[in-house]
Amino acid sequence: MECAVSKDFDLYRPSEEHDFLRETVRSLAEAKIAPFAAEVDETSRFPQEALDALVSSDLHAVHVPEQYGGAGADALATVIVIEEVARVCASSSLLPAVNKLGSLPVQLSGSEELKKKYLGSLARAQGMFSYCLSEPDAGSDAVGMKTKAVRDGDFWVLDGVKRWITNAGFSEYYTVLAVTDPTKRSKGISAFVVEKSDEGVSFGAPEKKLGVKGSPTREVYFDHVRVPADRMIGGEGTGFATAMKTLDHTRITIAAQALGIAQGALDYAKGYVRERKQFSKPIGDFQGVQFMLADMAMKLEAARQLTYSAAAKSERVSAGGEGENLTFFGAAAKCFASDAAMEITTDAVQLLGGYGYTRDYPVERMMRDAKITQIYEGTNQVQRIVMARNLP
Numbered sequence: 001m002e003c004a005v006s007k008d009f010d011l012y013r014p015s016e017e018h019d020f021l022r023e024t025v026r027s028l029a030e031a032k033i034a035p036f037a038a039e040v041d042e043t044s045r046f047p048q049e050a051l052d053a054l055v056s057s058d059l060h061a062v063h064v065p066e067q068y069g070g071a072g073a074d075a076l077a078t079v080i081v082i083e084e085v086a087r088v089c090a091s092s093s094l095l096p097a098v099n100k101l102g103s104l105p106v107q108l109s110g111s112e113e114l115k116k117k118y119l120g121s122l123a124r125a126q127g128m129f130s131y132c133l134s135e136p137d138a139g140s141d142a143v144g145m146k147t148k149a150v151r152d153g154d155f156w157v158l159d160g161v162k163r164w165i166t167n168a169g170f171s172e173y174y175t176v177l178a179v180t181d182p183t184k185r186s187k188g189i190s191a192f193v194v195e196k197s198d199e200g201v202s203f204g205a206p207e208k209k210l211g212v213k214g215s216p217t218r219e220v221y222f223d224h225v226r227v228p229a230d231r232m233i234g235g236e237g238t239g240f241a242t243a244m245k246t247l248d249h250t251r252i253t254i255a256a257q258a259l260g261i262a263q264g265a266l267d268y269a270k271g272y273v274r275e276r277k278q279f280s281k282p283i284g285d286f287q288g289v290q291f292m293l294a295d296m297a298m299k300l301e302a303a304r305q306l307t308y309s310a311a312a313k314s315e316r317v318s319a320g321g322e323g324e325n326l327t328f329f330g331a332a333a334k335c336f337a338s339d340a341a342m343e344i345t346t347d348a349v350q351l352l353g354g355y356g357y358t359r360d361y362p363v364e365r366m367m368r369d370a371k372i373t374q375i376y377e378g379t380n381q382v383q384r385i386v387m388a389r390n391l392p
Contacts, residue, residue: 025084037089040214047214050092055125061099069123075314079256086260090369091214097253098166102129105175109234109242127172132162143186149178154229158222168218169203172196191239193231200225211368248326249314251334255307258341258373262300265348265366296344303337328390335383338373345370
């Protein structure tokens with residue numbers, strides 16, 4: 001489907017094109033993704049039905065520019081796609097979200113040849129993209145990574161381990177950060193595109209997680225992996241800067257995921273309290289329940305406005321704008337929206353009482369799924385450090 005929209009959208013208000021996109025994605029998600037969400041979570045299996053549905057509608061990587069065969073969607077459109085998928089299945093929302101995370105370094109800093117090859121392949125659904133930054137001993141302290149790349153003629157040879165890699169083993173392409181000069185700290189880190197088929201690439205066992213259980217998370221091992229030199233993303237030593245610029249943009253997609261999870265929980269809770277009766281009337285008629293719903297909706301709308309504002313800034317930065325302070329707003333959106341999602345989903349479970357605590361109802365899954373949004377792409381404690389260093 002065509003989902004490119006105007007880049008002149010209002011800071012807080014989506015355009016008619018965005019609204020139409022939301023309706024389209026919501027219909028698709030409810031018809032082709034929601035029916036499998038509980039079973040995907042229960043069995044911890046890859047959401048293939050969701051991937052097939054997203055690919056068939058050209059929604060699997062909407063951020064890829066049109067010149068590389070993509071839909072050319074702006075940042076807010078990408079947020080809306082992720083939000084609406086997450087509303088029914090958080091695991092499935094990581095398909096478009098991580099495709100952007102993994103490929104954005106190529107889009108930001110890669111050569112034209114890399115963009116044509118890998119962004120084009122992603123747009124044509126010839127393979128998903130994953131992002132390899134974290135390591136067993138280098139999570140929040142990413143500069144402390146130990147994966148190394150050594151030059152050998154026209155190749156770089158990579159050795160090391162990456163941990164917590166979303167869609168590892170299912171993605172064909174990986175943006176990998178590695179140390180090329182250990183004497184230069186962050187300026188001695190470079191980025192590469194590694195392919196799943198490269199000799200020496202292997203994967204660990206799937207992690208057994210609390211939530212987003214349908215999204216595979218594994219370690220990725222690099223054992224003397226020879227990567228052609230032209231697969232370096234940007235210049236030598238620029239990888240860490242590219243990685244941080246990437247996160248400025250993609251933390252907004254985690255905020256979008258949090259919005260969707262929270263919206264799904266609120267929607268379900270609203271319906272439940274209208275039907276559930278105690279003391280001969282719907283529990284939604286009690287003031288205490290009404291206040292809970294009001295607070296949930298208030299927090300969600302505040303998170304949405306901050307996220308959409310950050311998306312607008314992301315788009316303007318991508319277009320060459322300056323002075324947007326995207327680093328602050330991306331961190332703020334991710335932090336606020338994920339904290340709100342955790343609170344809203346917890347309250348949704350509370351509103352359903354004992355039923356909410358069982359797997360017969362979706363809100364316990366949503367509460368478990370919400371937790372990860374406070375952790376990945378930088379814990380919310382790290383986000384607060386980022387914000388404090390970049391105050392408007």
